[in-house]
Amino acid sequence: MTAVLQGFAVLGAIIALGALLAHVRLLGEESQQMLAKLAFFVASPALMITVMADADVATLFSLNLAVTSAAVVVSGSTFLLISRLWFKRAVPETVIGTLSSMYVNAGNLGLPIAAYVLGDASLVAPVLLLQLIVLQPLALAVLDRSTAAAGTSRRALTVRTVTNPLLLGALVGLALALTGWEMPMVLAEPVNLIAGMAVPSMLLAYGVSLRVGPRAGRGVGMIEVGTTVFLKLIIQPVSAFLIGWAVGLDEASLFAVVVLAALPAAQNVFVHAVRYNRGVVLARDSIFLSTVLCPVALLVIAGLLT
Template sequence: MLAELFAVMAPVLAGAGLGYSWIRLGHPYPVEFVTRLVFNIGTPALVLASLSGADIDAGSFGRTMLATALVLVAMAGVAFGLSWLLRRDWRVLLAPTMYPNTGNMGLPVVLYAFGSSGFVFGITVMVTVALFQFTLGTMLVSRGNPLKTLVKTPTVYAILISLGLLITDTELPLWLDNSVDLISGFTVPLMLITLGVSLASIQVRSLKSGIGFSLMRIPVAAVVAWGVGQLVGLPPLATSILVLQMSMPVAVFNYLFAQKAGREPEYTASLVFCSTLLSLIYLPILLAILM
């Protein structure tokens, strides 16, 4: 079991460690460019490559999206409780409580722990979280129309195309399938490297509060995800991956949104950093239970 857990965590540590070391050695890294590349090209390609030929029916796909949405709504309620306990503005804690790192860290862990069959559910959870984050999240930090954000999000179209393929039991043409598969290949490695770069770039000033928040949020998220999975009737594999994904550390994007909104970005940085460090301890334990 220990060898299996190490095999899962080693690629995550290697990728993130590479990005972290790259910055610490003084090399430049175009975070904004890579983020746009991954979000606008890599992620849609990954969604198409993973879902177009996946062994998942439209019903399971829809239930997984619904379950993820319900967990996010429940965690929004948890954010108000945490804000009262920690004596912080609820607007500061809402995003870190709701949005775990289901992309940069979650997808690699799911891939190496559960293989391609589980990766499909991991992708489904990730895109649902991303849709919430880049619509509701954008609405909270600006006065823009969230519908415009949806229209401009390539992942939405990748989801719609994948749903159409799943419903009609149709496969992509071989030339397109090969092209999408090739392009999607850079997504997970770049996600991990960018995670390491982000951790090396943010400044942490409050380790105690970051660790305290993580110790409260993580078990609650796991229990809520398991309960919602049972309520919706997800298959055991999908439930395990929902629990794993929603227990991931705080997403780096929350720090970027906090900076944009001017809502205690230094505090949010500590939540990202501390929860990611703690994940190296609790994720192997969680994986031992779920695998």
């Protein structure tokens, strides 16, 4: 559990730095946009390549992946239904809210937690595969189509979807994992250096938004934010436990999928919201609250399952 708290402390320090830089006016709203675009178009695709390329193929396509996918469907579809019937939000905002309720922080927190708490970093690989190859491309495709200007051709929308930099990075990384081919040093080193910018860029942009945007709890209904957090921290891990138990996962695997399902919403969701300028405050507040409350959820899970 110490490793979990350390992971949260690292994230909080960089977010606080972003807020401080915005407070002293070294960074502002334009800087936030620049950092988010840098993460979306450049650094995150490089990170997708490095993460997926290092994943073990046998671990990727395991029963853990099926359980994780089912829990994600439960959480995401529940918010989708509530949003359309109750909140009555437009499609782009519904997509951002749905991601906030099911897209876990697998990179920043999942990797260290899998390594130091679960004892095997590869356990987070199925989550990464699901999010990078399925959930993220699907969400971005819907965002592309729902935010496109009137009259945009079907061909233009298709091209925009298949050339999304995050999708391309994930596919390249998956291809490297499946073939076992390693990039030459002259190519691998620049990719690794650029990938190293992804997480700091996201966190700094998020910190800036906390200072220059509406205060947490303002600008979007707290019932909606509370719904995403409830689904993320309670419904998703409970679903993972029930489904994993039903299909006969061993105790170690069951504990792993439940812990990973209880991780907070990822900063990627905020980057996507900024990129499309939809649901920005909803994503920001959902990430903030789920991150703050996540240690409590993990402590409860550890107490019940260990």
